[in-house]
Amino acid sequence: MDEARRAKTVDELAALVGGCVVGDRTVLINRVNSVASAAEGDITYVEDEKYFEAASTSRASCVIAPVGANVKAPCRIEVAKPKLAFALIAEVLHPPKRPEPSIHPTAVIAASADVALTAFIGPHVCIGEHSGVGVSTQIHAGASIGDSVTIGSDCVIHPSVVIYDNVSIGDRVILHAGVVIGADGFGYVRDEQGYHKFPQVGTVVIEDDVELGANTCVDRAALGRTRIGRGTKIDNMVHVGHNCDIGERVVIAAQTGISGSVIIEDDCVIGGQVGFGDHIRVQSGAIIGSKAGILPGKIVRPGVWWGIPIQPLDEYKRLNAHISRLPHVRQELKELTERVRMLENELRQNEE
Amino acid sequence: MDEARRAKTVDELAALVGGCVVGDRTVLINRVNSVASAAEGDITYVEDEKYFEAASTSRASCVIAPVGANVKAPCRIEVAKPKLAFALIAEVLHPPKRPEPSIHPTAVIAASADVALTAFIGPHVCIGEHSGVGVSTQIHAGASIGDSVTIGSDCVIHPSVVIYDNVSIGDRVILHAGVVIGADGFGYVRDEQGYHKFPQVGTVVIEDDVELGANTCVDRAALGRTRIGRGTKIDNMVHVGHNCDIGERVVIAAQTGISGSVIIEDDCVIGGQVGFGDHIRVQSGAIIGSKAGILPGKIVRPGVWWGIPIQPLDEYKRLNAHISRLPHVRQELKELTERVRMLENELRQNEE
Amino acid sequence: MDEARRAKTVDELAALVGGCVVGDRTVLINRVNSVASAAEGDITYVEDEKYFEAASTSRASCVIAPVGANVKAPCRIEVAKPKLAFALIAEVLHPPKRPEPSIHPTAVIAASADVALTAFIGPHVCIGEHSGVGVSTQIHAGASIGDSVTIGSDCVIHPSVVIYDNVSIGDRVILHAGVVIGADGFGYVRDEQGYHKFPQVGTVVIEDDVELGANTCVDRAALGRTRIGRGTKIDNMVHVGHNCDIGERVVIAAQTGISGSVIIEDDCVIGGQVGFGDHIRVQSGAIIGSKAGILPGKIVRPGVWWGIPIQPLDEYKRLNAHISRLPHVRQELKELTERVRMLENELRQNEE
Numbered sequence A, B, C: 001m002d003e004a005r006r007a008k009t010v011d012e013l014a015a016l017v018g019g020c021v022v023g024d025r026t027v028l029i030n031r032v033n034s035v036a037s038a039a040e041g042d043i044t045y046v047e048d049e050k051y052f053e054a055a056s057t058s059r060a061s062c063v064i065a066p067v068g069a070n071v072k073a074p075c076r077i078e079v080a081k082p083k084l085a086f087a088l089i090a091e092v093l094h095p096p097k098r099p100e101p102s103i104h105p106t107a108v109i110a111a112s113a114d115v116a117l118t119a120f121i122g123p124h125v126c127i128g129e130h131s132g133v134g135v136s137t138q139i140h141a142g143a144s145i146g147d148s149v150t151i152g153s154d155c156v157i158h159p160s161v162v163i164y165d166n167v168s169i170g171d172r173v174i175l176h177a178g179v180v181i182g183a184d185g186f187g188y189v190r191d192e193q194g195y196h197k198f199p200q201v202g203t204v205v206i207e208d209d210v211e212l213g214a215n216t217c218v219d220r221a222a223l224g225r226t227r228i229g230r231g232t233k234i235d236n237m238v239h240v241g242h243n244c245d246i247g248e249r250v251v252i253a254a255q256t257g258i259s260g261s262v263i264i265e266d267d268c269v270i271g272g273q274v275g276f277g278d279h280i281r282v283q284s285g286a287i288i289g290s291k292a293g294i295l296p297g298k299i300v301r302p303g304v305w306w307g308i309p310i311q312p313l314d315e316y317k318r319l320n321a322h323i324s325r326l327p328h329v330r331q332e333l334k335e336l337t338e339r340v341r342m343l344e345n346e347l348r349q350n351e352e
Helices: A002-006 A010-017 A049-056 A082-093 A313-324 A326-351 B002-006 B010-016 B049-056 B082-093 B313-324 B326-351 C002-006 C010-017 C049-056 C082-093 C313-324 C326-351
Strands: A020-022 A042-045 A062-066 A076-079 A188-190 A195-197 A203-206 A225-228 A286-288 A303-306 B020-022 B042-045 B062-066 B076-079 B188-190 B195-197 B203-206 B225-228 B286-288 B303-306 C020-022 C042-045 C062-066 C076-079 C188-190 C195-197 C203-206 C225-228 C286-288 C303-306
Touching (some): A010 A020, A010 A062, A010 A076, A010 A082, A042 A082, A076 A082, A082 B188, A082 B195, A188 C082, A303 A313, A313 A326, A313 B313, A313 C313, A313 C326, A326 B313, A326 B326, A326 C326, B010 B020, B010 B076, B010 B082, B049 B062, B062 B082, B076 B082, B082 C188, B303 B313, B313 B326, B313 C313, C010 C062, C010 C076, C010 C082, C049 C062, C062 C082, C076 C082, C303 C313, C313 C326
Parallel strands (some): A042 A062, A062 A076, A203 A225, B203 B225, C062 C076, C203 C225, C286 C303
Antiparallel strands (some): A020 A076, A188 A195, B020 B076, B188 B195, C020 C076
């Protein structure tokens, strides 16, 4: 029933992505699937030439393929960017669950909080004083929203998310389970007795269309604000320190750690397990490989970077090649030393 | 009273592990302990010869020791594998807490969910539509179980665990606090405006006897499933990306990150803080050292691996030795250059 | 109203930190701020000479500056350590929120638990049998406290924190959201069938004035205890394995992982994403740089350490310089080889 309701014809799906149908345009599609696992009623896609043959014999009812590609599936949608078309079609065939607007009776919502009538507030959710929840936003079981927090419309806040006081969240933001936003930044001043907390009285701003992976943490600014820019996507267990300014459409893979006051400009791509010292500026368009390490204060120019500490990828590769030839270098040096020794002997004999 | 109830004689414990008693077999034991801290009523173990002397003078009431070992404790159980025997005896002396079957009145359980009568459901737990909880399974405070989730029997789901929709969990699975299973994988397709979500409509299968450490995350497959095989043990804060297939009896230490579509075959051992690029295959029996980094698409053969990017441990060590001799190489080169210069001078003088 | 209530005169603030006022001592201050963002009513600080000029023209109502520094702001507090004074003043101007003592009706507290009358227990909190909560301690929404847990006075336990059974927490401890204390350590014994759990029946002791960052995990000892010493500060997503003994006033940055039975003595400073093998001892005063890796069993002496595996910082830098000169070394070697070849030819010709 559910499946039937969202089924679409190949024609409808082609129209959605501006594609060209080859074959029977009335075929009904109700699911996206991979080339290998697809069955009747499924749509799949192929973009890379090396999978054209597999796609040609897929049991999918329809294959999205590049325009003019040598893909022989009997029913196809041809488009310029098959993977993108597949993603857009998936949004239609598998729309995210939209629970009915409601506030669960076990939720604890402050009297001064302002929750939109169309919001969904799950069991055991907690919303503090003067906080606001926008239209059609979902807050799932056990999430805890502090005081004076603003959450926009169409957000999905998954279970056990914690948002501290005074944080601002835009529209269409997705926070996966266990995300923590606005915990104190890590800053202390030492005296003879030990450490005093440096004030952590700033805030966090998460802009529209941001997605944060499970258990990711974004710390509150010491003074001022920590910002995650519009359309930025961050994977699981990433650490964003106090006062960072992450731009728009930045992608950061899992377990990367970003120290305080780092600026990452728009459209950067950061691998997993990267480590940033504080006060780094990554310029727009830079790509940093996984496991890289960047020293505090550095300016990272556009281009591809790699290694600890980071270097341009080309240099990194060249140096790595040199390192792997080290045994050879030592052998050459040894042989050359022997030749010099023989020359010395010879000269000495000549002189005698 | 509690302690008394579970006390066992040395005889009973020896029988349990197929060991041989030397000394008084009627001594009562009620606790496992270390060689150094043990007191009356405690049992301890020794396996490594260098601790035989310490074990000989331990105040433990009984020492588990290798067969025929030179351990002089007056009461001993001799077995082939003392550490294993110690672990098995600990299971009996310190059985995990088994709360009485019950459903806490603050738990929110969907009408269509099927919870076994012998299950324990703690306070503020949430269980979604069409989900099932098996016999004797415990779900502790604040855990959140989505819709259409299957959980087997004898599982322990610790507080604040989050399981998204459609995930399947086997029998005797232990999920520590803060574990997140089934959050969306990290996949996007870029167009001019920014990033579109690649469909994350697959599922996660956690097989029998798996244990996942605190705050570990296992992502949902894009299409198909992410799998953690039977008997696999994963430490804290490990990231398992979408569509990974982790085999049986794999061990993965803390903070390791595994990108999408990685296959780790049975019986592999992975250190902590290791980083995997996507589409890697680790063949059965491979051992990967802590902090290693593995490039996307690589096939890792059986053996011991180390470094960034990984190399066989022997090669890694050899190359590291070469690197540490670099200052020496440059010195040699300098000296040799001087000798060549002198030869050249000499020859020139001879010619004059 | 709130702001007005905590406003202080420059005179009062100067007295608090033992500073000397230059300018109008009756000016009212109600907020700390950065040099750049400060406005009327704000106090800021400057310590580094390169910001003296900026501080001189800041719109802050008062600037904390080093004694006798060339800072021309009309109202100043001069002290020996401006940053420390700023932190102490912030504690007064921005005291942490103190919710009224209360137990939320949705909290589930065991009959045998002992909660101080002045404690704050938030919504959906769970406290187990025989646990104790000290004077003025706050436990926020959805935190889960096991059985026989002791929590001291003036602690702040943020939302979704999980504390397992038998853990002991000192006074003035701050645990940020998602912290997990006392989950089982990662230890197994293998036999033919697979892995048996090594007993994890020890405990965890968190001493006074400790602060743990969001989603950090401290594992229970196998036998004995895991300890975090007085005044130690740990950042987000740090893993502390079973039986670790972390001393007093230690600082550990985000995402560092510490294997079992590691000892870190008092006053060490550990960077982010550092990895520790098991059974390491770090001696008091050692400083370990971010992303370093330390092999099991190592003793780390006082000093600054860096790299994988760690080396003294000086050696690390020297070796890195050598590595970066590798292309040059190979060029030199090539040239020298050519010179030797020419010498050989020459000699041969001479001989003919």
